[in-house]
Amino acid sequence: MSDVLVQSPAEKKPLLGKKERKLITDPLSDNNPVTIQVLGICSALAVTTQMKPTMVMALSVTAVVALSNLVISLMRNAIPPRIRIIVQLTVVSVLVILVDQILKAYMYDISKQLSVFVGLIITNCIVMGRLEAYAMGNKPFPSLLDGLGNGFGYGAVILTVAFFRELLGSGKLFGFKVIPDAVYEAGYVNNGLMMIPAGALFVVACYIWVQRSFAKHLEEKE
Protein backbone atom coordinates (compact mmCIF):
# COMPACT_ATOMS: atom_id res chain seq x y z
CA MET A 1 0.00 0.00 0.00
CA SER A 2 2.87 2.39 0.77
CA ASP A 3 4.91 2.23 -2.40
CA VAL A 4 7.21 5.17 -2.77
CA LEU A 5 6.87 7.02 -6.00
CA VAL A 6 10.32 7.18 -7.54
CA GLN A 7 10.66 9.71 -10.26
CA SER A 8 13.75 11.12 -11.87
CA PRO A 9 13.47 14.87 -12.10
CA ALA A 10 14.44 14.93 -15.78
CA GLU A 11 11.68 12.53 -16.73
CA LYS A 12 8.48 14.20 -17.86
CA LYS A 13 5.63 13.37 -15.55
CA PRO A 14 3.32 10.94 -17.32
CA LEU A 15 -0.31 11.89 -17.80
CA LEU A 16 -1.43 8.93 -15.75
CA GLY A 17 1.27 8.24 -13.23
CA LYS A 18 0.99 5.82 -10.35
CA LYS A 19 -0.61 8.40 -8.11
CA GLU A 20 -3.12 9.31 -10.79
CA ARG A 21 -3.98 5.69 -11.49
CA LYS A 22 -4.52 5.18 -7.80
CA LEU A 23 -7.05 8.01 -7.80
CA ILE A 24 -9.08 6.04 -10.29
CA THR A 25 -8.59 2.52 -8.95
CA ASP A 26 -8.85 3.16 -5.22
CA PRO A 27 -12.54 4.07 -5.23
CA LEU A 28 -13.25 0.89 -7.20
CA SER A 29 -12.29 -1.33 -4.27
CA ASP A 30 -10.42 -0.18 -1.17
CA ASN A 31 -12.10 3.17 -0.94
CA ASN A 32 -15.38 2.49 -2.68
CA PRO A 33 -17.86 5.29 -2.07
CA VAL A 34 -20.81 2.96 -1.54
CA THR A 35 -19.41 -0.07 0.25
CA ILE A 36 -16.58 1.55 2.22
CA GLN A 37 -17.50 5.20 2.58
CA VAL A 38 -21.21 4.22 2.68
CA LEU A 39 -22.28 7.21 0.61
CA GLY A 40 -25.02 7.34 -2.00
CA ILE A 41 -26.82 4.27 -0.70
CA CYS A 42 -30.32 5.64 -1.32
CA SER A 43 -30.05 5.82 -5.08
CA ALA A 44 -28.25 2.48 -5.09
CA LEU A 45 -31.45 1.00 -3.68
CA ALA A 46 -33.86 2.92 -5.84
CA VAL A 47 -32.65 2.70 -9.41
CA THR A 48 -31.16 -0.78 -9.53
CA THR A 49 -34.06 -2.99 -10.54
CA GLN A 50 -32.85 -3.05 -14.16
CA MET A 51 -29.44 -2.82 -15.78
CA LYS A 52 -30.25 -0.23 -18.45
CA PRO A 53 -31.47 2.66 -16.29
CA THR A 54 -28.77 1.76 -13.76
CA MET A 55 -26.14 2.16 -16.46
CA VAL A 56 -27.49 5.60 -17.33
CA MET A 57 -27.61 6.53 -13.65
CA ALA A 58 -24.00 5.40 -13.19
CA LEU A 59 -22.86 7.46 -16.17
CA SER A 60 -24.87 10.48 -14.99
CA VAL A 61 -23.38 10.34 -11.51
CA THR A 62 -19.88 9.87 -12.93
CA ALA A 63 -20.31 12.88 -15.20
CA VAL A 64 -21.62 15.00 -12.35
CA VAL A 65 -18.93 14.00 -9.82
CA ALA A 66 -16.08 14.35 -12.31
CA LEU A 67 -17.19 17.69 -13.76
CA SER A 68 -18.16 19.26 -10.46
CA ASN A 69 -14.83 18.15 -9.00
CA LEU A 70 -13.08 19.77 -11.96
CA VAL A 71 -15.06 23.02 -11.79
CA ILE A 72 -14.75 23.38 -8.03
CA SER A 73 -11.06 22.61 -8.16
CA LEU A 74 -10.58 25.31 -10.81
CA MET A 75 -12.40 27.81 -8.60
CA ARG A 76 -11.02 26.58 -5.27
CA ASN A 77 -8.73 29.52 -4.63
CA ALA A 78 -11.37 32.09 -5.51
CA ILE A 79 -14.29 30.66 -3.57
CA PRO A 80 -14.91 32.74 -0.45
CA PRO A 81 -14.75 30.23 2.42
CA ARG A 82 -17.95 31.49 4.02
CA ILE A 83 -20.10 30.57 1.03
CA ARG A 84 -18.16 27.58 -0.22
CA ILE A 85 -20.87 24.98 0.47
CA ILE A 86 -23.54 26.95 -1.34
CA VAL A 87 -21.17 27.55 -4.26
CA GLN A 88 -20.51 23.80 -4.45
CA LEU A 89 -24.21 23.17 -4.34
CA THR A 90 -24.81 25.64 -7.15
CA VAL A 91 -22.24 23.98 -9.38
CA VAL A 92 -23.62 20.52 -8.62
CA SER A 93 -27.21 21.64 -9.23
CA VAL A 94 -26.33 23.22 -12.57
CA LEU A 95 -24.65 20.02 -13.73
CA VAL A 96 -27.48 17.81 -12.51
CA ILE A 97 -30.12 19.95 -14.20
CA LEU A 98 -28.10 19.79 -17.42
CA VAL A 99 -27.91 15.99 -17.20
CA ASP A 100 -31.65 15.81 -16.48
CA GLN A 101 -32.51 18.07 -19.42
CA ILE A 102 -30.30 16.10 -21.79
CA LEU A 103 -31.83 12.81 -20.69
CA LYS A 104 -35.33 14.24 -21.16
CA ALA A 105 -34.43 15.34 -24.68
CA TYR A 106 -32.57 12.29 -25.91
CA MET A 107 -33.31 9.34 -23.59
CA TYR A 108 -36.89 10.07 -22.63
CA ASP A 109 -37.92 6.54 -21.62
CA ILE A 110 -34.98 6.07 -19.32
CA SER A 111 -35.37 9.53 -17.87
CA LYS A 112 -38.94 8.58 -16.99
CA GLN A 113 -37.79 5.40 -15.27
CA LEU A 114 -35.15 7.26 -13.30
CA SER A 115 -37.72 9.97 -12.55
CA VAL A 116 -36.79 11.95 -9.46
CA PHE A 117 -33.54 10.12 -8.89
CA VAL A 118 -31.67 12.12 -11.52
CA GLY A 119 -32.61 15.31 -9.71
CA LEU A 120 -31.61 13.67 -6.44
CA ILE A 121 -28.02 13.28 -7.67
CA ILE A 122 -27.73 16.80 -6.24
CA THR A 123 -28.13 15.35 -2.78
CA ASN A 124 -26.01 12.28 -3.47
CA CYS A 125 -23.47 12.42 -0.68
CA ILE A 126 -20.70 11.16 -2.97
CA VAL A 127 -20.75 14.40 -4.94
CA MET A 128 -20.58 16.86 -2.06
CA GLY A 129 -18.31 14.49 -0.16
CA ARG A 130 -15.70 14.46 -2.91
CA LEU A 131 -15.91 18.22 -3.39
CA GLU A 132 -15.23 18.91 0.28
CA ALA A 133 -12.73 16.13 0.77
CA TYR A 134 -10.77 16.39 -2.44
CA ALA A 135 -11.56 19.07 -4.99
CA MET A 136 -11.32 21.97 -2.53
CA GLY A 137 -7.69 21.10 -1.82
CA ASN A 138 -6.29 19.61 -4.99
CA LYS A 139 -5.39 20.60 -8.53
CA PRO A 140 -7.97 20.30 -11.34
CA PHE A 141 -6.57 17.24 -13.12
CA PRO A 142 -6.26 14.99 -10.05
CA SER A 143 -9.70 16.22 -8.99
CA LEU A 144 -11.16 15.18 -12.32
CA LEU A 145 -9.58 11.74 -11.92
CA ASP A 146 -10.82 11.47 -8.36
CA GLY A 147 -14.32 12.28 -9.60
CA LEU A 148 -14.10 9.73 -12.39
CA GLY A 149 -12.78 7.10 -9.98
CA ASN A 150 -15.56 7.66 -7.49
CA GLY A 151 -18.16 7.70 -10.25
CA PHE A 152 -16.86 4.39 -11.55
CA GLY A 153 -16.75 2.98 -8.03
CA TYR A 154 -20.37 3.94 -7.51
CA GLY A 155 -21.23 2.59 -10.96
CA ALA A 156 -19.49 -0.71 -10.30
CA VAL A 157 -21.55 -1.29 -7.18
CA ILE A 158 -24.93 -0.28 -8.57
CA LEU A 159 -24.34 -2.25 -11.78
CA THR A 160 -23.47 -5.33 -9.75
CA VAL A 161 -26.57 -4.84 -7.64
CA ALA A 162 -28.68 -4.28 -10.75
CA PHE A 163 -27.21 -7.40 -12.38
CA PHE A 164 -28.43 -9.63 -9.57
CA ARG A 165 -31.71 -7.81 -9.08
CA GLU A 166 -32.69 -7.93 -12.73
CA LEU A 167 -31.46 -11.50 -13.18
CA LEU A 168 -33.16 -12.90 -10.07
CA GLY A 169 -36.08 -10.50 -10.00
CA SER A 170 -37.23 -10.63 -13.61
CA GLY A 171 -35.01 -13.23 -15.29
CA LYS A 172 -33.60 -10.63 -17.67
CA LEU A 173 -30.44 -8.66 -18.33
CA PHE A 174 -30.60 -5.29 -20.06
CA GLY A 175 -34.23 -6.15 -20.82
CA PHE A 176 -33.38 -9.39 -22.64
CA LYS A 177 -34.67 -12.67 -21.29
CA VAL A 178 -31.77 -14.82 -20.13
CA ILE A 179 -33.50 -17.45 -18.05
CA PRO A 180 -35.10 -19.83 -20.57
CA ASP A 181 -38.80 -20.66 -20.42
CA ALA A 182 -37.97 -24.30 -19.70
CA VAL A 183 -36.60 -23.30 -16.32
CA TYR A 184 -39.86 -21.54 -15.46
CA GLU A 185 -41.84 -24.57 -16.59
CA ALA A 186 -39.75 -26.68 -14.23
CA GLY A 187 -41.12 -24.61 -11.37
CA TYR A 188 -38.65 -21.73 -11.08
CA VAL A 189 -40.16 -18.40 -10.10
CA ASN A 190 -38.75 -14.88 -10.12
CA ASN A 191 -37.78 -13.54 -6.74
CA GLY A 192 -40.18 -10.72 -5.95
CA LEU A 193 -37.97 -9.47 -3.13
CA MET A 194 -35.41 -8.37 -5.72
CA MET A 195 -37.93 -6.00 -7.26
CA ILE A 196 -38.42 -4.00 -4.08
CA PRO A 197 -35.82 -1.74 -2.45
CA ALA A 198 -35.26 -4.21 0.40
CA GLY A 199 -33.82 -6.62 -2.16
CA ALA A 200 -31.06 -4.14 -2.92
CA LEU A 201 -30.07 -4.04 0.76
CA PHE A 202 -29.47 -7.77 0.70
CA VAL A 203 -27.39 -7.55 -2.46
CA VAL A 204 -25.34 -4.60 -1.17
CA ALA A 205 -24.77 -6.45 2.10
CA CYS A 206 -23.59 -9.56 0.23
CA TYR A 207 -21.33 -7.36 -1.91
CA ILE A 208 -19.73 -5.88 1.21
CA TRP A 209 -19.39 -9.33 2.73
CA VAL A 210 -17.62 -10.73 -0.32
CA GLN A 211 -15.43 -7.65 -0.64
CA ARG A 212 -14.35 -7.77 2.99
CA SER A 213 -13.61 -11.46 2.97
CA PHE A 214 -11.18 -10.84 0.12
CA ALA A 215 -9.70 -7.66 1.55
CA LYS A 216 -9.02 -8.46 5.19
CA HIS A 217 -7.24 -5.15 5.81
CA LEU A 218 -10.58 -3.36 5.58
CA GLU A 219 -11.77 -5.02 8.76
CA GLU A 220 -11.64 -2.87 11.85
CA LYS A 221 -9.01 -3.95 14.31
CA GLU A 222 -10.27 -4.88 17.72
Added chain:
Amino acid sequence: MSSKGNSGTIVFALVVTTLSAALLAAAATILKPAQDENVLKEKQQNILSLVGLNGPNDYKKFDQLVQGLVIDQEGQQVQGVEALALDLALEKKLNTKNPAYKVRYPMYVYQDPRGRTTYLLQVAGTGLWGPIWGYLALDEDGNTLRSAIFDHKGETPGLGAEINTDVFEQQFINKKLLNEQGDFVSVKVEKGKHDASMPHAVDAISGGTITSNGVSKMLEQDLVCYLKYIRQQSTQSPQL
Protein backbone atom coordinates in the same frame (compact mmCIF):
# COMPACT_ATOMS: atom_id res chain seq x y z
CA MET B 1 -7.45 38.35 -0.78
CA SER B 2 -10.40 40.42 -1.92
CA SER B 3 -12.71 37.42 -1.98
CA LYS B 4 -12.60 37.35 1.82
CA GLY B 5 -14.35 40.70 2.23
CA ASN B 6 -18.10 41.06 2.11
CA SER B 7 -18.12 42.81 -1.24
CA GLY B 8 -15.83 40.17 -2.70
CA THR B 9 -18.17 37.46 -1.47
CA ILE B 10 -21.20 39.18 -2.95
CA VAL B 11 -19.50 39.78 -6.29
CA PHE B 12 -18.38 36.15 -6.44
CA ALA B 13 -21.88 34.90 -5.64
CA LEU B 14 -23.37 37.20 -8.29
CA VAL B 15 -20.93 36.02 -10.95
CA VAL B 16 -21.50 32.34 -10.16
CA THR B 17 -25.28 32.61 -10.12
CA THR B 18 -25.43 34.72 -13.29
CA LEU B 19 -23.23 32.31 -15.18
CA SER B 20 -25.23 29.31 -13.92
CA ALA B 21 -28.51 30.92 -14.86
CA ALA B 22 -27.26 31.80 -18.34
CA LEU B 23 -25.98 28.27 -18.91
CA LEU B 24 -29.23 26.66 -17.78
CA ALA B 25 -31.38 29.06 -19.75
CA ALA B 26 -29.39 28.31 -22.88
CA ALA B 27 -29.63 24.55 -22.33
CA ALA B 28 -33.36 24.70 -21.70
CA THR B 29 -33.97 26.73 -24.84
CA ILE B 30 -31.85 24.50 -27.04
CA LEU B 31 -33.29 21.22 -25.73
CA LYS B 32 -36.94 22.29 -25.56
CA PRO B 33 -37.97 21.20 -29.08
CA ALA B 34 -36.60 17.68 -28.61
CA GLN B 35 -38.27 17.37 -25.19
CA ASP B 36 -41.63 18.59 -26.45
CA GLU B 37 -41.47 16.09 -29.28
CA ASN B 38 -40.89 13.28 -26.77
CA VAL B 39 -43.88 14.33 -24.69
CA LEU B 40 -46.16 14.53 -27.72
CA LYS B 41 -44.94 11.17 -28.99
CA GLU B 42 -45.60 9.56 -25.62
CA LYS B 43 -49.11 11.01 -25.52
CA GLN B 44 -49.87 9.72 -29.00
CA GLN B 45 -48.46 6.29 -28.16
CA ASN B 46 -50.50 6.16 -24.97
CA ILE B 47 -53.71 7.01 -26.78
CA LEU B 48 -53.08 4.50 -29.57
CA SER B 49 -52.11 1.72 -27.19
CA LEU B 50 -55.62 1.93 -25.70
CA VAL B 51 -56.91 0.28 -28.85
CA GLY B 52 -53.99 -2.09 -29.18
CA LEU B 53 -51.95 -0.06 -31.65
CA ASN B 54 -48.57 -0.62 -30.06
CA GLY B 55 -46.35 -0.51 -33.14
CA PRO B 56 -43.21 1.60 -32.68
CA ASN B 57 -44.14 3.81 -35.63
CA ASP B 58 -47.91 3.94 -35.23
CA TYR B 59 -47.71 7.37 -33.65
CA LYS B 60 -46.46 8.83 -36.92
CA LYS B 61 -49.84 8.02 -38.47
CA PHE B 62 -51.75 9.32 -35.45
CA ASP B 63 -53.89 11.76 -37.42
CA GLN B 64 -55.00 9.06 -39.86
CA LEU B 65 -55.73 6.46 -37.20
CA VAL B 66 -57.87 8.54 -34.89
CA GLN B 67 -59.93 11.67 -35.23
CA GLY B 68 -59.36 14.23 -32.51
CA LEU B 69 -62.02 16.63 -31.32
CA VAL B 70 -62.56 18.99 -28.44
CA ILE B 71 -65.72 19.27 -26.35
CA ASP B 72 -66.58 21.52 -23.45
CA GLN B 73 -67.88 20.37 -20.08
CA GLU B 74 -71.48 20.67 -21.27
CA GLY B 75 -70.78 18.17 -24.01
CA GLN B 76 -70.78 20.67 -26.86
CA GLN B 77 -68.17 20.34 -29.52
CA VAL B 78 -65.67 23.21 -29.61
CA GLN B 79 -64.25 24.22 -32.97
CA GLY B 80 -60.86 25.65 -33.73
CA VAL B 81 -58.85 23.88 -31.02
CA GLU B 82 -56.56 20.96 -31.67
CA ALA B 83 -57.19 18.06 -29.29
CA LEU B 84 -53.51 17.12 -28.96
CA ALA B 85 -52.51 20.68 -28.12
CA LEU B 86 -55.04 21.00 -25.31
CA ASP B 87 -53.65 20.84 -21.77
CA LEU B 88 -56.43 19.28 -19.73
CA ALA B 89 -54.74 19.83 -16.39
CA LEU B 90 -54.43 23.54 -17.19
CA GLU B 91 -58.08 23.72 -18.30
CA LYS B 92 -59.20 22.26 -14.99
CA LYS B 93 -56.97 24.64 -13.07
CA LEU B 94 -58.52 27.62 -14.86
CA ASN B 95 -61.91 26.28 -13.91
CA THR B 96 -60.99 26.01 -10.22
CA LYS B 97 -59.83 29.60 -10.25
CA ASN B 98 -62.87 30.83 -12.09
CA PRO B 99 -65.93 28.53 -11.95
CA ALA B 100 -67.46 30.33 -14.93
CA TYR B 101 -64.66 28.99 -17.12
CA LYS B 102 -65.81 26.00 -19.14
CA VAL B 103 -63.30 23.16 -19.16
CA ARG B 104 -62.48 21.93 -22.65
CA TYR B 105 -61.83 18.21 -23.00
CA PRO B 106 -59.81 16.52 -25.73
CA MET B 107 -61.14 13.24 -27.10
CA TYR B 108 -60.30 10.95 -29.97
CA VAL B 109 -62.56 8.73 -32.00
CA TYR B 110 -61.22 5.45 -33.31
CA GLN B 111 -62.97 3.16 -35.75
CA ASP B 112 -61.67 -0.37 -35.87
CA PRO B 113 -61.53 -2.25 -39.19
CA ARG B 114 -65.00 -3.71 -38.51
CA GLY B 115 -66.44 -0.23 -38.14
CA ARG B 116 -66.94 -0.30 -34.40
CA THR B 117 -66.26 3.03 -32.73
CA THR B 118 -64.19 3.46 -29.59
CA TYR B 119 -63.98 6.78 -27.78
CA LEU B 120 -60.54 7.55 -26.38
CA LEU B 121 -60.82 9.89 -23.44
CA GLN B 122 -58.35 11.81 -21.37
CA VAL B 123 -58.76 12.50 -17.66
CA ALA B 124 -56.68 14.59 -15.28
CA GLY B 125 -56.63 15.06 -11.54
CA THR B 126 -54.51 15.29 -8.45
CA GLY B 127 -52.90 12.56 -6.39
CA LEU B 128 -51.02 12.92 -3.15
CA TRP B 129 -47.96 14.83 -4.35
CA GLY B 130 -48.95 16.21 -7.69
CA PRO B 131 -50.78 15.69 -10.96
CA ILE B 132 -52.13 12.32 -12.04
CA TRP B 133 -53.73 11.64 -15.40
CA GLY B 134 -55.12 8.87 -17.49
CA TYR B 135 -56.42 7.74 -20.84
CA LEU B 136 -59.48 5.54 -21.16
CA ALA B 137 -61.04 3.65 -24.04
CA LEU B 138 -64.83 3.70 -23.89
CA ASP B 139 -66.92 1.45 -26.07
CA GLU B 140 -69.43 3.02 -28.45
CA ASP B 141 -72.22 1.95 -26.06
CA GLY B 142 -71.03 4.84 -23.87
CA ASN B 143 -70.94 2.51 -20.90
CA THR B 144 -68.21 -0.14 -21.06
CA LEU B 145 -64.53 0.68 -20.48
CA ARG B 146 -62.25 -1.23 -22.82
CA SER B 147 -58.89 -0.25 -21.37
CA ALA B 148 -57.22 2.31 -19.17
CA ILE B 149 -53.79 3.83 -18.73
CA PHE B 150 -52.83 5.96 -15.77
CA ASP B 151 -49.72 7.87 -14.95
CA HIS B 152 -48.48 10.37 -12.42
CA LYS B 153 -45.85 13.00 -11.94
CA GLY B 154 -44.39 11.94 -8.62
CA GLU B 155 -46.59 9.69 -6.49
CA THR B 156 -44.89 7.60 -3.81
CA PRO B 157 -42.99 4.69 -5.40
CA GLY B 158 -44.45 1.34 -4.39
CA LEU B 159 -47.66 2.97 -3.14
CA GLY B 160 -49.51 5.64 -5.12
CA ALA B 161 -47.11 5.23 -8.03
CA GLU B 162 -48.57 1.76 -8.61
CA ILE B 163 -51.46 3.31 -10.54
CA ASN B 164 -49.36 3.10 -13.70
CA THR B 165 -48.84 -0.66 -13.41
CA ASP B 166 -50.64 -3.20 -15.58
CA VAL B 167 -52.13 -4.89 -12.54
CA PHE B 168 -53.98 -1.76 -11.57
CA GLU B 169 -54.90 -0.66 -15.08
CA GLN B 170 -56.25 -4.04 -16.18
CA GLN B 171 -58.85 -3.94 -13.44
CA PHE B 172 -60.71 -1.31 -15.44
CA ILE B 173 -61.32 -3.52 -18.44
CA ASN B 174 -65.06 -4.16 -18.90
CA LYS B 175 -66.10 -2.00 -15.98
CA LYS B 176 -69.34 -0.07 -16.53
CA LEU B 177 -69.92 3.64 -16.10
CA LEU B 178 -73.74 3.44 -15.94
CA ASN B 179 -76.01 1.59 -13.54
CA GLU B 180 -78.96 -0.48 -14.69
CA GLN B 181 -81.18 2.61 -14.84
CA GLY B 182 -78.69 4.23 -17.19
CA ASP B 183 -77.47 6.81 -14.70
CA PHE B 184 -73.82 7.74 -14.43
CA VAL B 185 -72.15 6.15 -11.41
CA SER B 186 -68.52 6.10 -12.62
CA VAL B 187 -65.94 3.56 -11.47
CA LYS B 188 -64.66 3.92 -7.92
CA VAL B 189 -61.29 2.87 -6.60
CA GLU B 190 -62.12 1.27 -3.26
CA LYS B 191 -60.66 -0.87 -0.55
CA GLY B 192 -61.50 -4.54 -0.58
CA LYS B 193 -61.58 -7.44 -2.96
CA HIS B 194 -63.23 -6.79 -6.29
CA ASP B 195 -64.20 -9.04 -9.13
CA ALA B 196 -66.20 -9.04 -12.33
CA SER B 197 -69.48 -9.04 -10.40
CA MET B 198 -68.81 -5.49 -9.26
CA PRO B 199 -69.00 -3.38 -12.39
CA HIS B 200 -68.42 -0.02 -10.75
CA ALA B 201 -65.45 -0.62 -8.49
CA VAL B 202 -61.82 -1.64 -8.67
CA ASP B 203 -59.41 -2.56 -5.91
CA ALA B 204 -57.49 0.39 -4.46
CA ILE B 205 -53.78 0.36 -3.71
CA SER B 206 -52.89 -0.35 -0.10
CA GLY B 207 -51.01 2.61 1.29
CA GLY B 208 -52.01 4.72 -1.66
CA THR B 209 -55.39 5.87 -0.45
CA ILE B 210 -55.06 9.52 -1.42
CA THR B 211 -53.83 8.64 -4.90
CA SER B 212 -56.63 6.07 -5.24
CA ASN B 213 -59.20 8.66 -4.20
CA GLY B 214 -57.67 11.03 -6.71
CA VAL B 215 -58.23 8.48 -9.47
CA SER B 216 -61.87 8.01 -8.39
CA LYS B 217 -62.41 11.74 -8.30
CA MET B 218 -60.92 12.47 -11.69
CA LEU B 219 -62.92 9.68 -13.32
CA GLU B 220 -66.13 10.93 -11.78
CA GLN B 221 -65.48 14.55 -12.73
CA ASP B 222 -64.29 14.06 -16.26
CA LEU B 223 -66.16 11.06 -17.63
CA VAL B 224 -69.54 12.62 -17.02
CA CYS B 225 -68.64 15.46 -19.40
CA TYR B 226 -67.61 13.05 -22.14
CA LEU B 227 -70.82 11.07 -21.62
CA LYS B 228 -72.87 14.21 -22.28
CA TYR B 229 -71.28 14.46 -25.70
CA ILE B 230 -71.45 10.73 -26.44
CA ARG B 231 -75.14 10.56 -25.52
CA GLN B 232 -75.91 13.42 -27.89
CA GLN B 233 -74.15 11.53 -30.64
CA SER B 234 -76.13 8.35 -30.04
CA THR B 235 -79.49 10.17 -29.99
CA GLN B 236 -78.57 11.73 -33.31
CA SER B 237 -77.75 8.37 -34.85
CA PRO B 238 -80.60 6.03 -33.85
CA GLN B 239 -78.97 2.83 -35.12
CA LEU B 240 -76.83 2.69 -31.97
